[in-house]
Amino acid sequence: MKENQDSFRYPKDIILDKSPLIEAWMEFRWKLEEGDLPHTLIDKNYPFALGVFYNNVKEKFSYHEKLPASDAPEGFLPHKVQHRFRVGKNKWPVLQLGPGVASANFVKDYTWNKFHSTILYLRENLLEAYRNDLKLDGLFLRYRNGFPFDYESKDPLSFLQDNLNISVNLPKHIPGSISSIAHPIESHMGFVFKLERPVGIGRISINSGTSKLPNKSEQKIIILEFEVKSTGSNAFKLGKNGELEEWLNSSHSAIHEWFMSFIDGPLYEEFSGGQ
Numbered sequence: 095m096k097e098n099q100d101s102f103r104y105p106k107d108i109i110l111d112k113s114p115l116i117e118a119w120m121e122f123r124w125k126l127e128e129g130d131l132p133h134t135l136i137d138k139n140y141p142f143a144l145g146v147f148y149n150n151v152k153e154k155f156s157y158h159e160k161l162p163a164s165d166a167p168e169g170f171l172p173h174k175v176q177h178r179f180r181v182g183k184n185k186w187p188v189l190q191l192g193p194g195v196a197s198a199n200f201v202k203d204y205t206w207n208k209f210h211s212t213i214l215y216l217r218e219n220l221l222e223a224y225r226n227d228l229k230l231d232g233l234f235l236r237y238r239n240g241f242p243f244d245y246e247s248k249d250p251l252s253f254l255q256d257n258l259n260i261s262v263n264l265p266k267h268i269p270g271s272i273s274s275i276a277h278p279i280e281s282h283m284g285f286v287f288k289l290e291r292p293v294g295i296g297r298i299s300i301n302s303g304t305s306k307l308p309n310k311s312e313q314k315i316i317i318l319e320f321e322v323k324s325t326g327s328n329a330f331k332l333g334k335n336g337e338l339e340e341w342l343n344s345s346h347s348a349i350h351e352w353f354m355s356f357i358d359g360p361l362y363e364e365f366s367g368g369q
Contacts, residue, residue, distance in 0.1 A: 102347060102350075102351050103351065103354075103355075104350065104351055104354035104355070104358075106347060106350055108350075108354065108366075110365040110366055111365060111366060111367040112364065112365045112367075113204070113239075113365065114239040114240055114241055114318075114357075114361075114365070115204055115237065115238075115239055116201070116238040116239060116240045116305065116317070117199060117200065117201050117236075117237075117238045118199070118200045118204055118209055118236070118237050118238075119197050119198065119199040119200070119236050120197060120198050120209070120213045120216075120233075120234070120235050120236075120342075121195065121196070121197040121232075121233070121234040121236070122195065122196045122197070122216075122217075122220065122230065122232070122233060122332070123173055123194055123195050123230070123231050123232040123233075123234075123325075124137075124194055124195075124228045124229055124230050124231050124332075125194070125229040125230075125231045126172050126173075126193065126194045129168065129169035131169060134168070134169030134170060134172075135169055135172035135173075135193075135194070136168055136169045136172075136193065137172070137193035137194045139224055139225075139227065140192075140193045140194075143191075143223040143224050144177065144191060144223075146222065146223040147191055147219055147220070147222075147223035148177070148179065150219045150222060150223065151179055151189060151215075151219050152179075154181060154215075155179035155180060155181055155188075155189050156179075156181070156182075157179070157180040157181065157182050157183050157185070158177065158178070158179055159177070159178040159179075159180065160176070160177060161175060161176050161177060161178060163175065163176045163192065164176035164177060164192075168193075169193075171192075171193070172193055172194050173192070173193070173194045173195040174192050174193070174195065175190040175191060175192040175195055175196075175197065176191065176192040176193070177190065177191050177192070178190050179191075185202075186199070186200055186201045186202045186203060187199060187200045187203075187208070187209075187212050188200075189212075189216055194231075196216060196220055197216075198212045198213050198215075198216045200212070206346060210342060210346075213338075213342060214338070214339070217332060217338055220332070221332060228332050230329040230330060230331065230332045231325060231326065231329055232323060232324065232325040232326070232329055233294075233323065233324050233325075233329055233338075233341060234321060234322075234323045235321065235322045235323075235342070235345040235346065235349065236319065236320065236321045237319065237320045237321075237349055237353070238317060238318075238319045239317070239318045239319070239353070240303075240305050240315040240316070240317055240318075241253075241257065241258075241315055241316045241318070241361070242313055242314070242315055243314060243315060243316045244314050245278075245279060245280065245281065245302045245314055245316065246279045246314065248277075249276075249277035249278075250277065250278060250280075250281045250302060250316065251263075251264070251277060251278070251281070252277075253316060254281075254300065254316075256359075256360065257357075257359065257360055257361050258300070258316075258318065258356045258357070258361070259355065259356060259358060259359060260300070260356075262283075264278075280302045281300070281301065281302050281316075282299075282300075282301045282302070283299070283300050283301075284297065284298065284299040284300070285297070285298045285299075286298075289322065289348065291344050291348070292322065292324055292328075292340075292341045292344045292345055293324060293328045294322060294323050294324035294325070294328050295321075295322070295323050295324075295325075296320075296321070296322050296348060296352075297319075297320070297321040297322075297323070298318075298319070298320055298321075298352060299317075299318075299319045300316065300317070300318055300319075301316075301317045301319075302314065302315075302316060302317070303315055303316075303317045318353075318356060320349045320352055320353065322345035322348055322349060324341065
């Protein structure tokens with residue numbers, strides 16, 4: 095199904111001068127088989143596929159990191175990445191691979207075009223490593239954004255209303271006389287939607303948290319996270335031409351619209367340089 099551009103309020107070509115992006119990542123999951131031991135799931139082709147995958151991507155992603163999960167016995171940590179491939183030490187983007195799972199991750203130097211091409215590159219090399227024998231069980235496109243805010247000394251509900259266009263009103267007597275601080279010192283909320291384009295589930299979560307930026311101490315932030323996922327029967331054959339590109343474009347368009355809807359106001363003025 096093609097996108098109806100008239101259904102989107104915010105142009106997709108908006109480029110911000112500043113970005114609150116913490117991480118963007120795309121994850122593929124595929125079906126595994128039951129192992130010989132109870133409660134284990136195995137990816138029988140993984141040992142061979144890992145070697146082929148690294149051999150194929152090492153020209154671009156030459157820096158290999160073996161993660162602690164790789165030491166687990168076979169079948170005990172399904173859908174857990176075990177190996178990471180970077181363009182250089184501590185550099186981004188990153189490709190990750192494990193039994194039944196692979197991802198492309200961006201933290202720095204993100205653009206949608208770079209991210210999109212990296213996802214397609216990951217798909218191409220997954221298919222070759224697994225000899226086109228992947229029964230896809232899930233696709234997940236995720237974005238995590240962070241906004242500096244000291245929610246312990248200031249009211250996070252006011253931040254949500256003034257900056258993210260969310261109005262939350264607690265009942266009059268909460269927390270009441272048992273606390274000298276009228277506002278919550280943490281906040282966590284989430285919303286889940288049934289989607290038609292793409293067919294799947296959309297998830298939005300807003301949480302208080304912390305982030306340690308380079309050369310800076312840990313700071314308190316409000317985390318805004320988006321996810322579009324298609325799982326089970328809504329996932330499709332990874333090797334089918336055009337379906338992944340269509341899914342990616344539809345999912346990204348939805349998340350772009352959600353993000354812009356939240357920051358429409360003072361944050362947009364800040365991130366766009368007042369344009």
